[in-house]
Amino acid sequence: MIIHGVFFAVKCNRCGNICESGDYQYWNDESAAEESAAESEWHIDNGKHYCPNCHEIDENDNVLIYLPIPESVKKAQIFLQSITRYAVLKDRKDSFRIEISNIQYLSDADLAWIRSKIDFEIEKVVTPRQEKIIIIIKK
Numbered sequence: 001m002i003i004h005g006v007f008f009a010v011k012c013n014r015c016g017n018i019c020e021s022g023d024y025q026y027w028n029d030e031s032a033a034e035e036s037a038a039e040s041e042w043h044i045d046n047g048k049h050y051c052p053n054c055h056e057i058d059e060n061d062n063v064l065i066y067l068p069i070p071e072s073v074k075k076a077q078i079f080l081q082s083i084t085r086y087a088v089l090k091d092r093k094d095s096f097r098i099e100i101s102n103i104q105y106l107s108d109a110d111l112a113w114i115r116s117k118i119d120f121e122i123e124k125v126v127t128p129r130q131e132k133i134i135i136i137i138k139k
Contacts, residue, residue, distance in 0.1 A: 014054040
């Protein structure tokens with residue numbers, strides 16, 4: 001029997017990444033989802049949630065939320081996420097990086113479509129366990 005239920009997850013207000021805690025992304029109630037995010041170094045403030053890639057804590061324990069991500073970068077990440085099921089957006093001082101590990105689902109046409117929207121470079125990373133690409137978008 002299949003039962004319909006409601007589940008809860010924490011999504012970053014800045015980049016859109018979903019909090020993953022161990023093997024879980026979804027919880028039975030909101031408080032469990034927020035507790036999991038807090039334990040995974042997410043910052044929660046007035047109903048907004050920020051993943052570890054979107055904030056830092058300075059030497060005085062002040063939380064610094066990074067500047068907003070351009071819509072074109074968010075759309076590229078969402079597009080890649082829909083194709084590969086795993087496209088994590090990371091913010092660096094001089095660039096945004098979208099890490100993709102399920103590259104077997106990604107075609108040259110997909111990359112061409114993204115390139116028509118924004119300019120980027122590709123870096124390939126090969127380890128004994130997997131091959132992934134990183135799309136680098138300069139700020």
